[in-house]
Amino acid sequence: MPSLGADMDEGTVIEWLVKPGDTVHKGDPVAVVDTDKAAIEVETFAGGTIDQILVPVGERVQVGTPLATINGTGPTPQPAPAPQRPATPAPVPARPAQGLPSEIQGGPPEFPVGNPPAQRAAPPATVTSVDRLKASPYARKLAHSLDVDLTAVPATGQRGMVTAEDVRRFAANPPRPSTQPSTKEPTTTPAPRHVVQQGSPRAAIARLMTRSTQEIPHYYLSTTVDLGTAIAWLSRTNRELPVAERLVPAALLLKATALAAQRHPELNGYWTEDAFRPADQVHLGVAISLRGGGLVAPALHDVASLPVHDVMARLRDLVERARAGRLRRAEMTEATITITNLGDQGVESVHGIIYPPQVALVGAGRIVERPWAVDGLLGVRPCLTLTLAADHRATDGFTGGRFLATVDRLLQTPEEL
Amino acid sequence: MTTTYREALREAIRDALRRDERVFLMGEDVGAYGGCFGVSLGLLEEFGPDRIRDTPLSESAFVGAGIGAATAGLRPIVEIMTVNFSLLALDQILNNAATLRHMSGGQVGVPLVIRMTTGAGRQLAAQHSHSLEGWFAHIPGLRILAPATLEDARGMLWPALLDPDPVLIFEHGSLYNLAGELADDAGPVDIDHAAIRRPGADVTVVTYGGCLGKCLDAAEQLAAEDISAEVIDLRTLRPLDDATFVESVRRTHRAVVVDEGWRSGSLSAEVSARITEQAFEELDAPVERVCSAEVPMPYAKHLEDAALPQPDGIVAAVRKVVSGGG
Numbered sequence: 001m002p003s004l005g006a007d008m009d010e011g012t013v014i015e016w017l018v019k020p021g022d023t024v025h026k027g028d029p030v031a032v033v034d035t036d037k038a039a040i041e042v043e044t045f046a047g048g049t050i051d052q053i054l055v056p057v058g059e060r061v062q063v064g065t066p067l068a069t070i071n072g073t074g075p076t077p078q079p080a081p082a083p084q085r086p087a088t089p090a091p092v093p094a095r096p097a098q099g100l101p102s103e104i105q106g107g108p109p110e111f112p113v114g115n116p117p118a119q120r121a122a123p124p125a126t127v128t129s130v131d132r133l134k135a136s137p138y139a140r141k142l143a144h145s146l147d148v149d150l151t152a153v154p155a156t157g158q159r160g161m162v163t164a165e166d167v168r169r170f171a172a173n174p175p176r177p178s179t180q181p182s183t184k185e186p187t188t189t190p191a192p193r194h195v196v197q198q199g200s201p202r203a204a205i206a207r208l209m210t211r212s213t214q215e216i217p218h219y220y221l222s223t224t225v226d227l228g229t230a231i232a233w234l235s236r237t238n239r240e241l242p243v244a245e246r247l248v249p250a251a252l253l254l255k256a257t258a259l260a261a262q263r264h265p266e267l268n269g270y271w272t273e274d275a276f277r278p279a280d281q282v283h284l285g286v287a288i289s290l291r292g293g294g295l296v297a298p299a300l301h302d303v304a305s306l307p308v309h310d311v312m313a314r315l316r317d318l319v320e321r322a323r324a325g326r327l328r329r330a331e332m333t334e335a336t337i338t339i340t341n342l343g344d345q346g347v348e349s350v351h352g353i354i355y356p357p358q359v360a361l362v363g364a365g366r367i368v369e370r371p372w373a374v375d376g377l378l379g380v381r382p383c384l385t386l387t388l389a390a391d392h393r394a395t396d397g398f399t400g401g402r403f404l405a406t407v408d409r410l411l412q413t414p415e416e417l
Numbered sequence: 418m419t420t421t422y423r424e425a426l427r428e429a430i431r432d433a434l435r436r437d438e439r440v441f442l443m444g445e446d447v448g449a450y451g452g453c454f455g456v457s458l459g460l461l462e463e464f465g466p467d468r469i470r471d472t473p474l475s476e477s478a479f480v481g482a483g484i485g486a487a488t489a490g491l492r493p494i495v496e497i498m499t500v501n502f503s504l505l506a507l508d509q510i511l512n513n514a515a516t517l518r519h520m521s522g523g524q525v526g527v528p529l530v531i532r533m534t535t536g537a538g539r540q541l542a543a544q545h546s547h548s549l550e551g552w553f554a555h556i557p558g559l560r561i562l563a564p565a566t567l568e569d570a571r572g573m574l575w576p577a578l579l580d581p582d583p584v585l586i587f588e589h590g591s592l593y594n595l596a597g598e599l600a601d602d603a604g605p606v607d608i609d610h611a612a613i614r615r616p617g618a619d620v621t622v623v624t625y626g627g628c629l630g631k632c633l634d635a636a637e638q639l640a641a642e643d644i645s646a647e648v649i650d651l652r653t654l655r656p657l658d659d660a661t662f663v664e665s666v667r668r669t670h671r672a673v674v675v676d677e678g679w680r681s682g683s684l685s686a687e688v689s690a691r692i693t694e695q696a697f698e699e700l701d702a703p704v705e706r707v708c709s710a711e712v713p714m715p716y717a718k719h720l721e722d723a724a725l726p727q728p729d730g731i732v733a734a735v736r737k738v739v740s741g742g743g
Contacts, residue, residue, distance in 0.1 A: 138698065158703065
């Protein structure tokens with residue numbers, strides 16, 4: 001089970017696209033995995049013949065769990081992300097002693113730059129501290145001596161802590177195992193209308209955004225961009241295009257953002273292990289709200305090198321597939337900077353939360369007509385409030401300011417985008 | 418007999434002057450005027466100008482003179498009018514009194530007692546309302562006492578004079594008029610241990626000095642709510658008697674520290690840290706602290722009241738640790 005996002009700990013196989021005996025090549029989609037946020041096609045990292053499917057459809061497993069075994073025929077068959085235990089007996093040369101495990105296993109497989117989430121997911125997923133049980137030290141001691149399972153005890157203490165009194169109450173009157181919900185103890189708090197289930201898309205977003213807010217010292221910048229020239233150019237260009245290929249302002253914005261990120265590489269990449277690692281290319285994450293609720297931010301790859309028309313086509317394709325739940329693994333993991341556009345909703349500016357381990361998030365609001373002074377004359381111009389949320393560990397406001405200025409400048413010459 | 422904190426202090430000085438001819442009192446206006454807070458009233462007439470000595474207005478000079486007298490074999494009691502003035506003598510106290518035994522390789526001790534008034538609550542504004550005893554409790558080489566009862570006012574001075582090293586006694590200004598019954602034979606008391614002033618089962622309230630009465634009032638209010646608070650009077654701020662309050666927390670599993678000093682870097686922080694260090698596994702809630710607001714003390718009565726720990730705030734803190742929430 002590969003990690004298909006920085007926040008992914010587990011995934012469910014919802015479809016196998018191959019069966020035992022099939023021949024696959026590196027990069028072929030082999031299965032569809034539900035990550036809590038989207039259904040994503042998983043590609044194989046190795047070529048060969050499918051030997052055995054280890055995880056049946058519908059099963060939820062931790063990241064790092066082997067999904068299937070492949071009998072390698074290619075030159076460098078290599079299982080996907082470092083399986084915890086070898087799924088097939090590896091052809092290890094017989095050795096008299098217990099062996100030198102590190103020598104035999106070698107290091108983890110090398111991933112191309114730009115895929116830190118997968119690397120990060122390599123250690124077993126048992127070390128998550130996000131859902132750590134909160135209990136007072138004395139409650140822990142008491143629970144131990146009374147043989148009470150603390151995770152089952154309702155907490156009433158400060159900041160959601162289980163207190164000793166909670167443990168005593170629970171021990172004195174343990175809930176009887178029952179299938180009837182009516183025997184549940186009456187609770188003083190009214191039942192919430194809508195509960196966020198563990199494992200739901202909302203819970204995944206909650207974890208990721210909490211992590212971002214806790215770990216990343218954000219700084220925010222904002223500027224207003226005169227889109228007069230860009231909108232005029234768009235309407236001229238669109239006149240000559242078939243309806244299905246017409247451009248929207250977002251395409252210009254994406255292209256300009258990608259070019260600006262290329263020129264300010266300090267904002268394009270990942271913060272991992274206390275250091276910023278710039279990415280080679282700009283893979284622009286695009287925040288897309290899903291119908292049914294929730295949010296994904298899949299990547300458009302190498303946007304800086306695409307003509308605007310291709311950006312538009314790729315954006316249409318990406319949005320469609322995101323809403324259909326058919327995103328690809330690379331799209332889910334490889335974004336190097338993200339843009340979010342809430343203009344559709346009528347808001348004028350958005351101050352976003354960075355998608356870890358990225359270090360910057362660009363926000364765009366609604367294009368509104370405003371009185372605008374140019375060269376001492378007042379006119380009415382379509383204006384856009386562009387914002388940047390950036391990781392202060394990686395950059396300072398100076399860099400962020402130059403980045404926004406570059407986006408603005410690029411949007412003034414749309415024909416060159 | 419019925420007496421006051423002020424009279425108990427005076428009786429303690431009188432007793433010490435009688436017991437040991439090496440003992441003398443000096444400070445600003447302690448003689449003819451009878452002391453700024455009236456503690457030494459009448460002692461000049463009784464013991465004469467050699468043993469009740471008015472000094473010039475120079476804390477550094479007369480504390481230094483006290484250190485010299487102590488090293489030369491006398492047993493001085495130096496009165497500093499209020500704790501803010503002690504800052505003028507801080508070099509004498511910290512660099513001389515607290516260190517001479519160490520610097521002389523044990524040859525010279527400083528058996529000096531310094532008394533001073535501390536605390537707020539009497540509308541004396543920002544420059545005369547400090548509670549800096551926590552600062553002095555930071556300094557190795559000193560013993561810091563905070564009498565909060567008539568017994569301690571009467572009984573702490575003599576053992577302090579017997580201590581071969583410097584002892585600072587902090588008398589809370591709001592306590593001088595505290596009246597009550599004191600045993601006729603009241604005398605020297607232990608100065609090594611904290612005291613449980615009110616036993617309780619649900620929470621340990623650790624305090625000292627001017628806040629003791631407020632904590633006892635709060636405990637009385639809490640009893641009406643069926644919360645049994647144990648109130649501990651630290652008495653000696655250095656060396657801290659951790660054993661007493663840690664043992665209490667081991668029984669009650671909750672602690673509130675009440676300290677008139679500012680919260681940051683305070684004695685309350687030290688007490689809280691020691692509880693966490695020594696009884697972590699017994700805690701059922703984070704240690705709460707009730708301290709003074711971190712502002713220069715306001716002059717206006719209502720603002721001063723708002724800035725100081727009060728029984729209502731102590732009650733609220735206890736409720737928070739006892740019943741969660743918050």
